[in-house]
Amino acid sequence: MPLLCVENLCIGYHTKKGLLKAVEGVSFSLEAGSSLGLVGESGCGKTTIGMALMGLLPPNGAISEGRILLDGVDLAQLSEEELRQVRWRDVAMIFQAAMNALNPVQRVSWQMTEAISTHRPELSKDELLRQVEGLFQLVGLPLARLHDFPHQYSGGMKQRAIIAMALALNPKLIIADEPTTALDVVVQDQILKETKALQEQFNMGIIFISHDISIVAEVCHHIGVMYAGQLVESGSTDQVFYAPRHPYTQALVNSFPTLTGEKKKLTPIPGEPPNLIGTIPGCRFCDRCPRSEAFCKLEPPQWQEVEAGHRVLCDHC
Amino acid sequence: MSPQPPPINVTDPILALERVSRIYFTKGNIFGRGGQRVVALNQLSLTIGRGEVFGLVGESGSGKTTAGRLIVRLEEPDEGTIRLEGKDITHLKGRQMRDYRRRVQMVFQDPYQSLNPQVSIADSVAEPLITNRIGDPRDYLQRVLEVLNTVGLSPAEDFVYRFPHQLSGGQRQRVAIARAIVVQPGLLVADEPTSMLDASYSAQIFDILLGVRGQMGATIIFITHSLAAARYLCDRIAVIYHGHLMEIGPAASVIANPKHPYTQALIDATPKFGRCEAVPVYGTLLSAPREAADLAGCPFFPRCRRAERLLCSRSYPDWHPAGPEQVALCHFAQPDHGAGAPAPGEACRLGGA
Numbered sequence: 006m007p008l009l010c011v012e013n014l015c016i017g018y019h020t021k022k023g024l025l026k027a028v029e030g031v032s033f034s035l036e037a038g039s040s041l042g043l044v045g046e047s048g049c050g051k052t053t054i055g056m057a058l059m060g061l062l063p064p065n066g067a068i069s070e071g072r073i074l075l076d077g078v079d080l081a082q083l084s085e086e087e088l089r090q091v092r093w094r095d096v097a098m099i100f101q102a103a104m105n106a107l108n109p110v111q112r113v114s115w116q117m118t119e120a121i122s123t124h125r126p127e128l129s130k131d132e133l134l135r136q137v138e139g140l141f142q143l144v145g146l147p148l149a150r151l152h153d154f155p156h157q158y159s160g161g162m163k164q165r166a167i168i169a170m171a172l173a174l175n176p177k178l179i180i181a182d183e184p185t186t187a188l189d190v191v192v193q194d195q196i197l198k199e200t201k202a203l204q205e206q207f208n209m210g211i212i213f214i215s216h217d218i219s220i221v222a223e224v225c226h227h228i229g230v231m232y233a234g235q236l237v238e239s240g241s242t243d244q245v246f247y248a249p250r251h252p253y254t255q256a257l258v259n260s261f262p263t264l265t266g267e268k269k270k271l272t273p274i275p276g277e278p279p280n281l282i283g284t285i286p287g288c289r290f291c292d293r294c295p296r297s298e299a300f301c302k303l304e305p306p307q308w309q310e311v312e313a314g315h316r317v318l319c320d321h322c
Numbered sequence: 323m324s325p326q327p328p329p330i331n332v333t334d335p336i337l338a339l340e341r342v343s344r345i346y347f348t349k350g351n352i353f354g355r356g357g358q359r360v361v362a363l364n365q366l367s368l369t370i371g372r373g374e375v376f377g378l379v380g381e382s383g384s385g386k387t388t389a390g391r392l393i394v395r396l397e398e399p400d401e402g403t404i405r406l407e408g409k410d411i412t413h414l415k416g417r418q419m420r421d422y423r424r425r426v427q428m429v430f431q432d433p434y435q436s437l438n439p440q441v442s443i444a445d446s447v448a449e450p451l452i453t454n455r456i457g458d459p460r461d462y463l464q465r466v467l468e469v470l471n472t473v474g475l476s477p478a479e480d481f482v483y484r485f486p487h488q489l490s491g492g493q494r495q496r497v498a499i500a501r502a503i504v505v506q507p508g509l510l511v512a513d514e515p516t517s518m519l520d521a522s523y524s525a526q527i528f529d530i531l532l533g534v535r536g537q538m539g540a541t542i543i544f545i546t547h548s549l550a551a552a553r554y555l556c557d558r559i560a561v562i563y564h565g566h567l568m569e570i571g572p573a574a575s576v577i578a579n580p581k582h583p584y585t586q587a588l589i590d591a592t593p594k595f596g597r598c599e600a601v602p603v604y605g606t607l608l609s610a611p612r613e614a615a616d617l618a619g620c621p622f623f624p625r626c627r628r629a630e631r632l633l634c635s636r637s638y639p640d641w642h643p644a645g646p647e648q649v650a651l652c653h654f655a656q657p658d659h660g661a662g663a664p665a666p667g668e669a670c671r672l673g674g675a
Contacts, residue, residue: 046520047491160382189381190547191607194591216520219550219595246595260525262554264577264592271554273525277490 042221240315327367492523571648
């Protein structure tokens with residue numbers, strides 16, 4: 006049985022202009038010890054999925070359909086108190102802006118011990134501190150900085166502290182939401198490598214959310230490409246990025262500059278993603294798609310399996 | 323110890339930085355004590371040719387943005403001279419400064435902050451025309467429409483009366499570019515124009531910048547931390563570390579054949595997307611920085627694996643030729659043998675490996 010199984014997930018936000026369907030009919034699964042990258046433009050619903058897995062949707066958002074099975078337990082059906090138990094113990098998150106994810110007026114050591122003691126109240130102060138020290142060593146933070154305030158840390162150190170906090174309770178699943186966007190290239194590379202090594206060491210599942218396909222290609226085993234609230238292509242990293250089939254994935258790959266190989270002209274994706282308020286009868290990408298035909302606009306596309314494990318939501322593939 | 327200008331001849335230079343330094347002072351405590359000197363740029367010398375797309379590359383804190391701000395004269399250098407077409411503009415004032423502003427424009431990093439939320443796109447783009455008193459005010463709308471079409475916001479009529487919050491990030495950045503090019507500057511400084519945007523919008527912005535160069539003949543200084551973007555866009559690049567110029571040369575050859583250990587470290591750190599072969603790893607970056615050299619030494623010494631303590635910590639390196647038109651500031655840089663050779667490749671770096 007896979008660690009995580011998301012089936013036909015639909016999430017909507019109530020807005021002044023009507024119901025915004027941020028995520029529609031998304032299904033994927035993740036084995037323990039493997040990593041899945043969710044890529045797409047901003048507004049495609051990737052962060053919403055991450056928040057739903059944590060049970061942290063904002064008050065105007067709700068899961069309208071579908072199941073999120075973590076080890077067979079449906080997270081979508083749990084009460085707030087049951088979710089609180091699962092959160093951080095089973096599913097932890099590395100938040101987008103590490104700069105803002107730490108409390109500026111509390112020492113880092115205090116913040117980390119608090120996270121642990123909330124779920125394991127039986128531990129004594131000394132045991133907690135020892136555990137935090139272990140975590141610091143794990144992510145390569147100097148122990149001398151344990152009792153510092155977050156503002157005394159550099160951006161990379163804050164991100165490491167956030168990762169250490171996510172690892173604190175040995176979760177089965179970690180959701181990393183753009184963990185390196187605010188960081189420098191050199192630091193980004195170190196953090197990515199460390200995250201990958203820790204994942205292998207502890208055999209965790211990781212869902213890696215990013216708009217940058219080059220980062221996802223570097224760390225993930227499997228890729229899901231999202232567009233306008235839907236998953237449009239999924240498969241192994243090699244399948245999706247070296248033999249992309251969906252026109253959107255192809256466009257994404259072709260709009261990305263590379264460091265090596267032949268220098269070819271980049272082709273930008275024309276247009277903007279559709280508005281997700283209201284219903285879209287046909288394919289969501291058809292207005293920007295070079296291959297679209299009249300019927301694309303009218304009928305929803307069907308999933309096609311082009312290779313073993315490589316699926317595409319497009320009728321032309 | 324003072325850095326020499328790189329020995330590279332540029333035909334038809336448009337902009338020259340001559341030993342430009344910028345030093346900031348941190349505030350210290352409430353008694354004014356403990357403030358520190360931060361050298362953002364240390365005697366930087368650069369010459370940029372007319373019609374070039376020139377890349378300034380470095381990590382955060384390297385001084386690349388400071389260099390851009392000095393060039394558009396948002397700040398004045400503490401030392402050194404900046405020349406535009408041979409004329410010293412370092413301390414221009416008054417009318418001459420206004421003329422300079424018309425000729426040198428900047429596109430800022432974050433289009434969510436660089437556009438006034440209360441001003442419509444038409445007024446935003448026309449504003450530089452008004453402040454610089456260019457042309458007839460009756461033609462402004464026509465001119466704005468033309469420029470919006472140039473940056474790919476078409477039909478432009480749909481956009482002129484919108485406000486920034488009605489646009490996506492990519493569209494906002496295109497408005498910011500339109501604002502910069504509406505006065506037809508000869509030199510455009512683009513400071514990380516895509517780092518705040520979705521990756522899928524970057525290609526659009528790159529194409530617009532190349533179009534600006536092609537149609538208007540403008541020279542572009544492109545400030546970035548991404549070597550992949552620099553490779554796509556730039557003719558030449560300069561790599562900066564802690565305010566010191568480290569390597570300069572044609573973009574293709576600096577990236578394919580870097581000779582400075584810092585450039586090599588940057589290439590190691592860039593995700594190698596789009597390739598599933600053995601990737602050479604230079605491995606020039608020390609994982610734990612060692613103690614800084616004394617002031618006379620190489621600026622990269624604390625983080626350089628290749629450094630030799632006796633030499634590198636004590637003497638500031640000279641420029642060494644690293645290839646055609648390419649020089650590196652490293653004691654060990656040599657064209658095509660020795661220090662530049664990458665270590666044997668790592669296997670495919672993809673997740674599935």
